[in-house]
Amino acid sequence: MASEAYNPLGVEQPIYKRWEASGYFNPDNLPGKRTNAFSIAMPPPNVTGELHLGHAVGVSVQDILTRFHRMLGEKALWVPGTDHAGIATQIMVERLLQKEGISRHEIGRETFLKHVWAWKQKHGDRITDQVRALGASCDWSREHFTMDPALTLAVQKAFIQLFDEGLIYRGERLIHWCSRCQTALSDLEVKHVQEAGHLYYLTYGPFTVATTRPETKVGDTALAVHPTDKRYAKYIGKKITFATETGELTLPVVADKLVDPKFGTGVVKVTPAHDPADWEMGERHHLEIKQVIGEDNRMTKLAGKYAGMLVTEARDSIVADLQAKGLLVKTEPHTANVPHCERCNSVVQPLLSKQWFMSMQPLAKPAITAVKSGKIQLIPKRFDKVYFHWMHNIRDWCISRQLWWGHQIPVWYCRNEMDKDCKPVASVTEPKKCATCKGVHFVQDQDTLDTWFSSGLWTFSTLGWPKNTKDLQTFHPTNVMETGWDILFFWVARMIMLSLKFTKQVPFKTVYIHGLVLDKHGKKMSKSKGTGIDPLPMAEKYGTDAIRLSLILGTTPGQDFRLSEEKIAGYRNFINKLWNIGNFVERQESLQRTPPPVRGGGQGGSRISLADKWIRERTNWLITEVTKNLQRNKLSEAGQALYDFVWHELADWYVEIQKIQPNTVLLIEAYETVLKLLHPFAPFVTEALWEKRHGKANEDMLMIQAWPKAKTQKTIATKEFQIIQDAVTQMRNIRAIKKIPPHIIEPVVLKGSMKIKSLFVQHAGTFQALARVIFPEKIEAERQTSSKPDGHISGVNFFFLAVKRDTAEVQKGAASLQQYIQALERKLANQAFAKNAPTSVVAGEQKKLDEAKAKLRQLTS
RNA sequence: GGGCAAUUAGCUCAGUUGGUUAGAGCGUCUCGUUUACACCGAGAAGGUCGUAGGUUCGAAUCCUACAUUGCCCACCA
Numbered sequence: 001m002a003s004e005a006y007n008p009l010g011v012e013q014p015i016y017k018r019w020e021a022s023g024y025f026n027p028d029n030l031p032g033k034r035t036n037a038f039s040i041a042m043p044p045p046n047v048t049g050e051l052h053l054g055h056a057v058g059v060s061v062q063d064i065l066t067r068f069h070r071m072l073g074e075k076a077l078w079v080p081g082t083d084h085a086g087i088a089t090q091i092m093v094e095r096l097l098q099k100e101g102i103s104r105h106e107i108g109r110e111t112f113l114k115h116v117w118a119w120k121q122k123h124g125d126r127i128t129d130q131v132r133a134l135g136a137s138c139d140w141s142r143e144h145f146t147m148d149p150a151l152t153l154a155v156q157k158a159f160i161q162l163f164d165e166g167l168i169y170r171g172e173r174l175i176h177w178c179s180r181c182q183t184a185l186s187d188l189e190v191k192h193v194q195e196a197g198h199l200y201y202l203t204y205g206p207f208t209v210a211t212t213r214p215e216t217k218v219g220d221t222a223l224a225v226h227p228t229d230k231r232y233a234k235y236i237g238k239k240i241t242f243a244t245e246t247g248e249l250t251l252p253v254v255a256d257k258l259v260d261p262k263f264g265t266g267v268v269k270v271t272p273a274h275d276p277a278d279w280e281m282g283e284r285h286h287l288e289i290k291q292v293i294g295e296d297n298r299m300t301k302l303a304g305k306y307a308g309m310l311v312t313e314a315r316d317s318i319v320a321d322l323q324a325k326g327l328l329v330k331t332e333p334h335t336a337n338v339p340h341c342e343r344c345n346s347v348v349q350p351l352l353s354k355q356w357f358m359s360m361q362p363l364a365k366p367a368i369t370a371v372k373s374g375k376i377q378l379i380p381k382r383f384d385k386v387y388f389h390w391m392h393n394i395r396d397w398c399i400s401r402q403l404w405w406g407h408q409i410p411v412w413y414c415r416n417e418m419d420k421d422c423k424p425v426a427s428v429t430e431p432k433k434c435a436t437c438k439g440v441h442f443v444q445d446q447d448t449l450d451t452w453f454s455s456g457l458w459t460f461s462t463l464g465w466p467k468n469t470k471d472l473q474t475f476h477p478t479n480v481m482e483t484g485w486d487i488l489f490f491w492v493a494r495m496i497m498l499s500l501k502f503t504k505q506v507p508f509k510t511v512y513i514h515g516l517v518l519d520k521h522g523k524k525m526s527k528s529k530g531t532g533i534d535p536l537p538m539a540e541k542y543g544t545d546a547i548r549l550s551l552i553l554g555t556t557p558g559q560d561f562r563l564s565e566e567k568i569a570g571y572r573n574f575i576n577k578l579w580n581i582g583n584f585v586e587r588q589e590s591l592q593r594t595p596p597p598v599r600g601g602g603q604g605g606s607r608i609s610l611a612d613k614w615i616r617e618r619t620n621w622l623i624t625e626v627t628k629n630l631q632r633n634k635l636s637e638a639g640q641a642l643y644d645f646v647w648h649e650l651a652d653w654y655v656e657i658q659k660i661q662p663n664t665v666l667l668i669e670a671y672e673t674v675l676k677l678l679h680p681f682a683p684f685v686t687e688a689l690w691e692k693r694h695g696k697a698n699e700d701m702l703m704i705q706a707w708p709k710a711k712t713q714k715t716i717a718t719k720e721f722q723i724i725q726d727a728v729t730q731m732r733n734i735r736a737i738k739k740i741p742p743h744i745i746e747p748v749v750l751k752g753s754m755k756i757k758s759l760f761v762q763h764a765g766t767f768q769a770l771a772r773v774i775f776p777e778k779i780e781a782e783r784q785t786s787s788k789p790d791g792h793i794s795g796v797n798f799f800f801l802a803v804k805r806d807t808a809e810v811q812k813g814a815a816s817l818q819q820y821i822q823a824l825e826r827k828l829a830n831q832a833f834a835k836n837a838p839t840s841v842v843a844g845e846q847k848k849l850d851e852a853k854a855k856l857r858q859l860t861s
Numbered sequence: 862g863g864g865c866a867a868u869u870a871g872c873u874c875a876g877u878u879g880g881u882u883a884g885a886g887c888g889u890c891u892c893g894u895u896u897a898c899a900c901c902g903a904g905a906a907g908g909u910c911g912u913a914g915g916u917u918c919g920a921a922u923c924c925u926a927c928a929u930u931g932c933c934c935a936c937c938a
Contacts, residue, residue: 005898005900006898006900192934192935199938209938210937210938211938212937212938213938224938258936258937258938259937259938260937260938262937263937263938264937264938267938268937268938269938270938271938275936275938276936277936277937277938278936278938279936280936281936336937336938337935337937382865382866383865385864385865386864386865386933386934389863389864389934390934393934393935485932485933486933489934542900553875553885553886554873554874554875554885554886555874555875556874556875556876558866559866559867560866560867560931560932561873561874562873562874563873564872564873564887566872566873566886566887566888567873567874567886567887569887569900570886570887570900571886572900573898573900573901574900575900576898576900576901577897577898577900577901579897579898579900580897580898580900580901581897581898582897583897583898584897584898585897586897587896587897588897591896629877632877634877636875637875637876637877640875640885643885643886644885651897651898652902655897656902659895659896659897729903729904732903732904733903733904733905735892735903735904736891736892736903736904736905737904737905772895
């Protein structure tokens with residue numbers, strides 16, 4: 001009568017379709033009176049992206065929380081959506097077109113954008129289907145895309161308000177420029193990579209200057225030394241004239257604290273146009289700015305004979321010229337941090353450019369307070385420090401991109417701007433008339449916004465902002481933001497700032513920061529390196545539930561973890577275990593319709609046995625444990641408790657006992673409670689099992705059943721049954737050592753206190769069947785067996801039931817605790833102490849004493 | 862340069878506010894198909910909790926230093 005193993009293929013899809021068709025993903029359709037709202041905004045995946053395990057972790061966490069709160073009877077809303085992912089998507093489409101030999105510059109902006117939109121239409125469903133496959137119970141009727149008209153309007157409104165308040169400004173500043181992407185980048189989009197290079201020592205008249213970038217030499221406008229550097233004090237404030245590779249040059253010598261006297265020679269060449277530190281010095285000392293590298297990564301006209309060369313070519317050429325003139329002192333190997341574009345990995349140039357910036361400091365202040373005051377709680381808490389550090393050192397955000405795919409900046413320039421100095425206007429539509437010159441012709445800024453600008457509005461723009469919708473009133477602030485720590489600054493911090501700015505509310509109350517899923521070598525999974533795993537083939541092989549459990553159980557927030565196929569297979573086995581418990585329950589139920597078999601020592605099925613009381617207590621404990629841990633966002637603990645209970649208590653013990661002493665009512669009670677509690681974690685298999693018992697009607701779905709409530713906190717039966725369990729295990733152990741085959745039933749004599757003996761007499765049936773032993777005649781037979789406990793004489797086992805709690809260690813622990821208690825009691829009895837110590841201290845000591853007493857009781861019980 | 866994390870069984874990792882004998886999965890060894898499940902069951906072996914100090918009646922847990930590994934931030938040209 002072997003049953004088939006659980007096969008998730010063919011089970012999951014129909015179930016998801018029924019969930020979605022039921023309408024219950026939408027809180028408006030949920031049954032019953034629901035007062036509390038619970039909401040999560042899904043971090044929108046890249047619309048053209050592929051689902052990877054990082055998404056799977058996020059979706060699992062969010063779905064567990066959403067399903068939990070839905071079953072708790074709350075208005076549970078999880079808003080899904082996708083992100084246009086400006087630069088990433090543009091690069092991807094550019095590459096696709098490149099394969100066909102098309103460059104975006106040939107076809108122009110409008111045609112290029114048509115290609116991107118077409119790509120988005122074609123593949124946009126793919127990622128959302130993948131999210132569905134993970135079982136996400138999000139409300140697709142509220143799905144959004146960051147470039148939907150409504151969200152675009154939100155972006156424009158937000159921009160215009162910030163612009164009008166002066167928090168967005170345009171300025172010419174040093175920014176990071178990616179010559180491949182042909183756009184400015186924000187600080188966060190630049191990754192510094194340690195690269196082996198050289199440190200060149202060059203002669204500048206009386207000085208020797210060390211530099212890693214000799215090609216910027218032609219853009220030097222000063223030399224700098226540390227103000228207190230005695231070696232060079234006499235040159236400070238002077239101008240020096242010296243020979244260069246192409247002739248003579250005169251530069252001022254300035255003193256600046258930024259110069260490290262210990263590095264190189266203590267003299268720095270200053271190139272304000274191409275180095276952030278030099279830019280800062282240039283501002284302080286009003287130095288000339290000489291841009292010698294252009295947006296095309298080639299030297300500009302100002303570079304003289306090197307004009308038109310690529311930066312790397314110019315470097316070689318200048319070094320060769322210096323050497324020829326005897327101006328190169330030496331070259332040392334040197335590793336330096338070289339900035340790279342986060343998206344395309346090209347080397348990024350710091351250069352001067354006119355861009356839009358957002359003033360961050362005024363926005364950061366309330367955002368810091370929000371976390372400090374606890375209005376927003378980061379999990380794990382240690383990220384507070386990282387957050388504060390970044391917020392306190394925040395710099396203005398370069399928000400304009402010279403990209404085509406994105407929200408075009410809603411700023412309009414009067415055509416007469418050049419002649420009449422007209423002021424740019426921020427507006428959704430083209431302005432009617434220029435306030436300065438009364439001109440009527442405008443041109444819109446060609447740049448687009450950093451993709452994270454729209455993401456920053458996500459929690460409220462998806463709920464209808466800038467309109468004050470019912471959704472916004474009901475569901476904002478959202479409860480939880482689930483994300484990886486890698487986008488804490490990119491996204492989380494900016495959401496907090498922008499939400500506080502526009503809604504005066506925090507965007508979410510809790511930030512659940514998951515660890516990154518690492519590959520089996522402990523490296524970050526990366527799409528570009530091809531180490532990202534598509535979880536869906538894994539889900540097909542092992543089931544989505546198994547994937548979800550493998551991403552949640554045994555992990556802890558903020559901590560990266562490795563995932564292996566073996567781990568997934570392990571949870572697949574667990575799901576199958578549950579499936580077979582289901583099979584057993586169904587079979588048991590049908591058997592019970594015929595008269596129950598009464599076996600193993602005359603206990604009828606009608607009476608409630610110790611095991612029944614035990615499973616009831618344990619089930620109640622489980623409800624408490626799972627609920628408590630879910631409420632505290634301890635998903636792993638909650639899931640682990642379920643795993644252990646289902647396998648090692650329900651299956652290994654209670655199901656086995658059912659074969660001896662059936663109690664179908666309590667079996668079903670425990671089983672259905674487990675299905676409910678496990679549903680957030682493993683929604684598919686639990687729904688499938690539930691459906692077998694309760695049919696396919698929408699209102700009977702497990703997904704909307706009420707979360708179980710614990711009825712008792714008793715542990716009397718648990719403690720008693722524990723003794724039986726221990727005894728059974730010991731008997732099995734003895735059997736294994738003595739190599740007694742399991743089908744032989746051995747007689748066993750007990751020895752122990754009256755209390756224990758009566759326990760075994762009372763539950764003889766259960767014990768004898770599980771341990772496969774039998775009590776010969778009467779327990780009193782112990783009198784005949786005074787010596788050699790646990791030995792065996794002529795085919796009789798003597799089982800000496802020692803009370804294990806009397807171990808030397810426990811006694812030692814109890815003795816030391818006793819000492820402590822006495823010390824505390826003496827202290828409290830001391831009149832001088834009672835008289836002089838503050839009442840709070842006395843109360844504290846009294847509390848300590850009570851706790852110690854409680855612990856002692858616990859220890860010795 | 863600043864900061865964070867990790868270090869627990871052969872491997873991958875849990876370990877709530879300090880408290881009985883530090884847990885799980887995989888792997889290993891022995892036994893086993895007794896009417897849910899071999900994607901199984903029973904039993905076992907395996908740990909000076911990175912090192913050295915400290916606090917405490919009691920430390921994997923709190924404190925200090927050190928070591929190793931990984932990561933984040935930062936303007937050493």
